[in-house]
Amino acid sequence: xxxxxxxxxxxxxxxxxxxxxxxxxxxxxxxxxxxxxxxxxxxxxxxxxxxxxxxxxxxxxxxxxxxxxxxxxxxxxxxxxxxxxxxxxxxxxxxxxxxxxxxxxxxxxxxxxxxxxxxxxxxxxxxxxxxxxxxxxxxxxxxxxxxxxxxxxxxxxxxxxxxxxxxxxxxxxxxxxxxxxxxxxxxxxxxxxxxxxxxxxxxxxxxxxxxxxxxxxxxxxx
Amino acid sequence: xxxxxxxxxxxxxxxxxxxxxxxxxxxxxxxxxxxxxxxxxxxxxxxxxxxxxxxxxxxxxxxxxxxxxxxxxxxxxxxxxxxxxxxxxxxxxxxxxxxxxxxxxxxxxxxxxxxxxxxxxxxxxxxxxxxxxxxxxxxxxxxxxxxxxxxxxxxxxxxxxxxxxxxxxxxxxxxxxxxxxxxxxxxxxxxxxxxxxxxxxxxxxxxxxxxxxxxxxxxxxxxxxxxxxxxxxxxxxxxxxxxxxxxxxxxxxxxxxxxxxxxxxxxxxxxxxxxxxxxxxxxxxxxxxxxxxxxxxxxxxxxxxxxxxxxxxxxxxxxxxxxxxxxxxxxxxxxxxxxxxxxxxxxxxxxxxxxxxxxxxxxxxxxxxxxxxxxxxxxxxxxxxxxxxxxxxxxxxxxxxxxxxxxxxxxxxxxxxxxxxxxxxxxxxxxxxxxxxxxxxxxxxxxxxxxxxxxxxxxxxxxxxxxxxxxxxxxxxx
Ligand code: SF4
Numbered sequence: 087x088x089x090x091x092x093x094x095x096x097x098x099x100x101x102x103x104x105x106x107x108x109x110x111x112x113x114x115x116x117x118x119x120x121x122x123x124x125x126x127x128x129x130x131x132x133x134x135x136x137x138x139x140x141x142x143x144x145x146x147x148x149x150x151x152x153x154x155x156x157x158x159x160x161x162x163x164x165x166x167x168x169x170x171x172x173x174x175x176x177x178x179x180x181x182x183x184x185x186x187x188x189x190x191x192x193x194x195x196x197x198x199x200x201x202x203x204x205x206x207x208x209x210x211x212x213x214x215x216x217x218x219x220x221x222x223x224x225x226x227x228x229x230x231x232x233x234x235x236x237x238x239x240x241x242x243x244x245x246x247x248x249x250x251x252x253x254x255x256x257x258x259x260x261x262x263x264x265x266x267x268x269x270x271x272x273x274x275x276x277x278x279x280x281x282x283x284x285x286x287x288x289x290x291x292x293x294x295x296x297x298x299x300x301x302x303x304x305x306x307x308x
Numbered sequence: 309x310x311x312x313x314x315x316x317x318x319x320x321x322x323x324x325x326x327x328x329x330x331x332x333x334x335x336x337x338x339x340x341x342x343x344x345x346x347x348x349x350x351x352x353x354x355x356x357x358x359x360x361x362x363x364x365x366x367x368x369x370x371x372x373x374x375x376x377x378x379x380x381x382x383x384x385x386x387x388x389x390x391x392x393x394x395x396x397x398x399x400x401x402x403x404x405x406x407x408x409x410x411x412x413x414x415x416x417x418x419x420x421x422x423x424x425x426x427x428x429x430x431x432x433x434x435x436x437x438x439x440x441x442x443x444x445x446x447x448x449x450x451x452x453x454x455x456x457x458x459x460x461x462x463x464x465x466x467x468x469x470x471x472x473x474x475x476x477x478x479x480x481x482x483x484x485x486x487x488x489x490x491x492x493x494x495x496x497x498x499x500x501x502x503x504x505x506x507x508x509x510x511x512x513x514x515x516x517x518x519x520x521x522x523x524x525x526x527x528x529x530x531x532x533x534x535x536x537x538x539x540x541x542x543x544x545x546x547x548x549x550x551x552x553x554x555x556x557x558x559x560x561x562x563x564x565x566x567x568x569x570x571x572x573x574x575x576x577x578x579x580x581x582x583x584x585x586x587x588x589x590x591x592x593x594x595x596x597x598x599x600x601x602x603x604x605x606x607x608x609x610x611x612x613x614x615x616x617x618x619x620x621x622x623x624x625x626x627x628x629x630x631x632x633x634x635x636x637x638x639x640x641x642x643x644x645x646x647x648x649x650x651x652x653x654x655x656x657x658x659x660x661x662x663x664x665x666x667x668x669x670x671x672x673x674x675x676x677x678x679x680x681x682x683x684x685x686x687x688x689x690x691x692x693x694x695x696x697x698x699x700x701x702x703x704x705x706x707x708x709x710x711x712x713x714x715x716x717x718x719x720x721x722x723x724x725x726x727x728x729x730x731x732x733x734x735x736x737x738x739x740x741x742x743x744x745x746x747x748x749x750x751x752x753x754x755x756x757x758x759x760x761x762x763x764x765x766x767x768x769x770x771x772x773x774x775x776x777x778x779x780x781x782x783x784x785x786x
Contacts (some may be wrong), residue, residue, distance in 0.1 A: 261561040280578070281579075299531065
């Protein structure tokens, strides 16, 4: 049956194709928000922060060498007990060096299939740590490509998401990001734009944070 | 709903809605809020016009190549490891979803927001077949708890105020205490639904854009329930209307920006989730299987009419609802349709047929607000007029479902009379005189006249006609 549905649907569409509007000229216009902005690195950072802070994202400023300690100290001050992370990434290794074994918070490596970690992930883990690939100044978005080393649920299930961002990777727009990074040639299984903590306005349009995903998003900026 | 024709009665349902002050207040407040937020996102008219031209051109190009793009999308998705299914009708789509679930013995499904699944009445179908199909978008969850349907395509529970939601949670959710605090209500839903995400054997979502070039399914959301539904359970089923395809990855940013800004006045949604493949080698999470169900349900018929085809440009932003003076006053349920408001008035009659839905294209004052606000430049009002004609006097070879389905003998007769009177000078004079003398005596209860005068004052005819006055001035007949 599905095969006949396919043939029937495509048959109808092919028979009718060309009856509609003429093909519009491509690249006729590149309006403001999509074309190059000419923003300096400083301006990109300012815009990113402004957009993200407007939706309750927190920023933690740190240095190239000192960020693992900064993350550690922040999580201590938050009273976090268990922090999930990807141990095989460069950032993961640097992070682990700042967390003395046997002390809190404890680092929980996300290094096995979710089926073996799901219970802990949904109930025990206080925070998830990931690096981000780049960021988008215009909309205030972090770009993540989850991977075998840094799984998808790290940035979703724990109530706090700590994301490491190098300010040198902030781009102007989403279109620029797709183009410059050549996404169309190598889309990962999952790509994400994250622009704040989880939120909803479904009750009387009143904004409420932390509905299903992380209640807090903390960007560690280096 | 009329028993013989199955036609819905928009007059009755809208009149009823108008008498509900709390409903009207809920919608007025919500639509005012949404309009203000949207307007703040497009402060520069030149930028707005350029952006919507671009977004419209992306959608137009996609439709111009629709069958080819669907074939490319299918090939790409299959190469990426997805399973692709085609459904001509909603029954077929339901059967496909159920078969996938049965294959895996899955009885618990978590759902992200999907209007196509509403079109399929998937929840009812699955629960009749022993599957718990749970809405997880907060608004959808609220209305599912109350056994209702969405009243807005973006804000499904917008017809309810927090007192109503508080009472509902108190009644339906175990250990929920009555509270009108929105954060507390949200926290209650979070607690219940996290357990459901954890247990679910399958997840289902809609699709905002499907990219043919890369075989990528894009999902726009704020809550994270869409990511939960598509990434936590071992199976992900995505359902999409066949018009959702775009050609290239670079087509996505212009559509995304007009979508979130038009829909909720946000520069971007919290999450933009691009799914290209199931869990890959070495990946620790993500679904092991991803299925894409491509639904027709009348869309290929809409596609075959060169004027009505633009209906398929729609990106479901809901802005035309927010700006519609009729929708704002009567709310979404009065349309008795999956898609309410202006987009619903053009889409629903084309999907369900003019016999059942011939009233919907009339649920508009043709004020043009929807057409001006539509980010993909759908000439909604022009299509409304076209569908009114299709319902009453369809052209030969009409492609609209149940064309002529709104015909009434009486109305045809009345117009035939009107035409005769206006093409014969003699008849015109006789009728004019008769109306002047006896018109005021006509009983108000006459059909047609009754409908016309219920909400309008009867025009008073002048004592002397314009023709008489003109002749008196000595101007000769042409
Ligand atoms: S018709 Fe236009 S304004 Fe209405 S929902 Fe569709 S895209 Fe939005």
